[in-house]
Amino acid sequence: MTTNNYQLKSGVFGGTLLSTVFNISLHDVVFTAVMAVIGAVISFFVSYILRKLFADNS
Structure with missing residues (x-):
């Protein structure tokens, strides 16, 4: 299960990035x-x- 951790993180990051780019x-x-x-x-x-x-004005 830990080998798919990077795939999950990159998928979530990519999906979030693409969904916000098209809505701005x-x-x-x-x-x-x-x-x-x-x-x-x-x-x-x-x-x-x-x-x-x-x-300080001295």
Whole structure:
């Protein structure tokens, strides 16, 4: 039974991958990319502001 373990894992992985690839639209990819950019920009500015607020001025 352990010899088929790799076949089972690859089958589950391949089936999951193929089923999600065909269900993702271009709109979903663009939305995810835009949200990632917005999150990165906000994270950068928040860390920049916090660094300026709590910087040791000595």
